[in-house]
Amino acid sequence: MDGAQGLSVPGDRPDAVTETPDLAELQHRLAAFAAVRGWGPYHTPKNLVTALGVEAAELAEIFQWLTPEQSARVMDDGTTAHRVRDEVADVLAYLLQFCEVLGVDPLTALSEKIDRNEKRFPVT
Amino acid sequence: MDGAQGLSVPGDRPDAVTETPDLAELQHRLAAFAAVRGWGPYHTPKNLVTALGVEAAELAEIFQWLTPEQSARVMDDGTTAHRVRDEVADVLAYLLQFCEVLGVDPLTALSEKIDRNEKRFPVT
Amino acid sequence: MDGAQGLSVPGDRPDAVTETPDLAELQHRLAAFAAVRGWGPYHTPKNLVTALGVEAAELAEIFQWLTPEQSARVMDDGTTAHRVRDEVADVLAYLLQFCEVLGVDPLTALSEKIDRNEKRFPVT
Amino acid sequence: MDGAQGLSVPGDRPDAVTETPDLAELQHRLAAFAAVRGWGPYHTPKNLVTALGVEAAELAEIFQWLTPEQSARVMDDGTTAHRVRDEVADVLAYLLQFCEVLGVDPLTALSEKIDRNEKRFPVT
Numbered sequence: 325m326d327g328a329q330g331l332s333v334p335g336d337r338p339d340a341v342t343e344t345p346d347l348a349e350l351q352h353r354l355a356a357f358a359a360v361r362g363w364g365p366y367h368t369p370k371n372l373v374t375a376l377g378v379e380a381a382e383l384a385e386i387f388q389w390l391t392p393e394q395s396a397r398v399m400d401d402g403t404t405a406h407r408v409r410d411e412v413a414d415v416l417a418y419l420l421q422f423c424e425v426l427g428v429d430p431l432t433a434l435s436e437k438i439d440r441n442e443k444r445f446p447v448t
Numbered sequence: 449m450d451g452a453q454g455l456s457v458p459g460d461r462p463d464a465v466t467e468t469p470d471l472a473e474l475q476h477r478l479a480a481f482a483a484v485r486g487w488g489p490y491h492t493p494k495n496l497v498t499a500l501g502v503e504a505a506e507l508a509e510i511f512q513w514l515t516p517e518q519s520a521r522v523m524d525d526g527t528t529a530h531r532v533r534d535e536v537a538d539v540l541a542y543l544l545q546f547c548e549v550l551g552v553d554p555l556t557a558l559s560e561k562i563d564r565n566e567k568r569f570p571v572t
Numbered sequence: 573m574d575g576a577q578g579l580s581v582p583g584d585r586p587d588a589v590t591e592t593p594d595l596a597e598l599q600h601r602l603a604a605f606a607a608v609r610g611w612g613p614y615h616t617p618k619n620l621v622t623a624l625g626v627e628a629a630e631l632a633e634i635f636q637w638l639t640p641e642q643s644a645r646v647m648d649d650g651t652t653a654h655r656v657r658d659e660v661a662d663v664l665a666y667l668l669q670f671c672e673v674l675g676v677d678p679l680t681a682l683s684e685k686i687d688r689n690e691k692r693f694p695v696t
Numbered sequence: 697m698d699g700a701q702g703l704s705v706p707g708d709r710p711d712a713v714t715e716t717p718d719l720a721e722l723q724h725r726l727a728a729f730a731a732v733r734g735w736g737p738y739h740t741p742k743n744l745v746t747a748l749g750v751e752a753a754e755l756a757e758i759f760q761w762l763t764p765e766q767s768a769r770v771m772d773d774g775t776t777a778h779r780v781r782d783e784v785a786d787v788l789a790y791l792l793q794f795c796e797v798l799g800v801d802p803l804t805a806l807s808e809k810i811d812r813n814e815k816r817f818p819v820t
Contacts, residue, residue: 344472344553344555344556345555345556345558345559346555347471347555348468350555350558350559350562353559353562354562357562357565357566360571361569361571366637368516368519368520369511369519369520369522370511370514370516370519371516371636371637373504373507373508373510373511374508374632374635374636374746375636375637376504376507376508376539377501377504377505377508377629377632377749378629378630378632378633378636380497380500380501380504380539380629381501381625381626381628381629381630382626382629383497383500383546384497384498384500384501384622384625384626385626386497387493387494387497387622388619388622388623388626389614389619389623390494391764392492392494392495392763392764395492395493395494396492396493396549398493398550399550399551399552408550408552409552409557409560409561410557410561412543412546412547412552412554412557412558413554413557413558413560413561413562414561415500415504415539415543416543416554416557416558417558417561417562419536419539419540419543420558422507422536423536425520426522426523426532427523428523428532428533428536429468430536430537430540431468431469431470431471431474431540432468432469433533433534433536433537433540434469434474434536434537434540434541434544435469435474435477436533436537437534437537437538437541438474438477438478438481438537438541441481442481445485447484447485490761495760495761498622498756498759498760499760499761501625501753501756502753502754502756502757502760504753505749505750505752505753505754506750506753508746508749508750509750511746512743512746512747512750513738513743513747515640516639516640592720592801592803592804593803593804593806593807594803595719595803596716598803598806598807598810601807601810602810605810605813605814608819609817609819616764616767616768617759617767617768617770618759618762618764618767619764621752621755621756621758621759622756624752624755624756624787625749625752625753625756628745628748628749628752628787629749631745631748631794632745632746632748632749634745635741635742635745638742640740640742640743643740643741643742644740644741644797646741646798647798647799647800656798656800657800657805657808657809658805658809660791660794660795660800660802660805660806661802661805661806661808661809661810662809663748663752663787663791664791664802664803664805664806665806665809665810667784667787667788667791668806670755670784671784673768674770674771674780675771676771676780676781676784677716678784678785678788679716679717679718679719679722679788680716680717681781681782681784681785681788682717682722682784682785682788682789682792683717683722683725684781684785685781685782685785685786685789686722686725686726686729686785686789689729690729693733695732695733
């Protein structure tokens with residue numbers, strides 16, 4: 325399944341075992357995960373963007389009754405911290421799968437957006 | 449981790465100038481962008497997760513009246529393609545800023561989630 | 573306004589017992605429900621609008637992997653039909669509670685919006 | 697278009713002109729509005745629930761950077777108050793249209809949900 329991972333951590337990178345996974349590598353793992361389970365037909369852009377919104381809402385649900393101060397301390401509780409990381413993963417997973425099916429490079433899109441925003445909101 | 453990858457390892461990577469930006473690097477740019485504009489007080493986890501949901505909905509809005517088939521062809525139109533990339537950037541931007549303020553590593557979170565899902569949805 | 577409409581005008585309305593509940597009556601029941609449980613402090617407009625979005629997403633989740641045709645038949649399955657009605661109730665509940673705390677009349681707001689839309693989208 | 701409205705305000709109700717519109721009446725106006733414009737084919741349950749989520753997010757957007765205290769005062773500003781009422785109308789419009797195409801009675805659904813919640817969250 326994750327042959328891509330093996331390829332991306334060659335022998336000349338001694339920190340390969342513990343390093344942070346690469347975004348493109350995760351995108352490949354997600355694509356392989358869906359392909360081998362035959363989920364391709366469900367992964368229309370429209371369905372994936374709906375799923376993205378559902379996961380974003382599940383992340384928001386954790387915070388819905390919290391004060392701003394309480395919201396800043398959610399990682400202090402182990403169970404809530406796990407839930408936050410789990411929902412972050414789901415949001416990112418659907419965003420990457422959406423980008424995959426439409427051929428969008430999310431990192432380039434964000435880089436270009438920051439460039440535009442730097443012009444749109446100049447520092448005074 | 450290595451926030452300005454292009455700057456830090458220029459010599460041995462001839463493609464540094466045009467390469468895809470790094471996720472951590474973009475996260476640093478976003479944090480600096482907000483800090484220099486004094487937006488920190490607004491960036492509570494609760495506010496950022498609300499903004500994430502708003503941007504996910506703006507992405508969904510592009511698809512709301514489309515058939516599954518039409519949704520697969522949104523990148524054929526230049527204006528719509530730009531809008532898709534712009535909203536993808538916004539979703540990713542707020543996800544990264546949310547992760548930044550809570551100290552969540554989104555790539556590790558996703559990697560661990562895929563590991564769990566591989567056990568939860570075994571290939572039969 | 574007249575919280576238990578069925579009870580207040582029984583004589584001249586023979587169908588009072590089985591009639592559809594009134595929106596204002598439901599709004600009063602929701603307010604009383606929250607008040608008696610001490611939930612008032614949590615019911616800021618900001619929190620209620622977040623909860624509204626979460627419930628709208630739970631309703632969307634039912635449809636996320638369905639084709640348009642399948643989505644039109646969700647009420648054929650008793651369990652799914654119950655889930656749809658349950659999430660519709662949650663969306664309406666939070667919308668009414670949001671309107672209650674801000675003093676918005678949702679029916680008048682909608683009536684005026686339809687008036688505006690009739691001018692904005694003239695029939696050709 | 698709104699023949700239903702004429703029928704629902706007969707001569708024996710002297711306050712008919714200024715009274716709050718009825719939910720069922722608004723639902724009929726919305727259905728007629730969409731029908732006469734040929735929007736029926738777009739109004740699948742799946743599309744309408746997506747539109748509902750988009751409008752809920754537009755309502756949330758008004759509050760995304762506000763403190764809880766600021767969020768309680770949004771109606772003090774005329775422009776923001778209009779925007780709130782406008783988005784409330786949109787959320788209710790899509791909820792009613794969703795219910796219309798699936799044959800769900802939103803008021804009965806909510807009444808039954810409150811009944812269930814009164815058992816689920818007993819007052820201690």
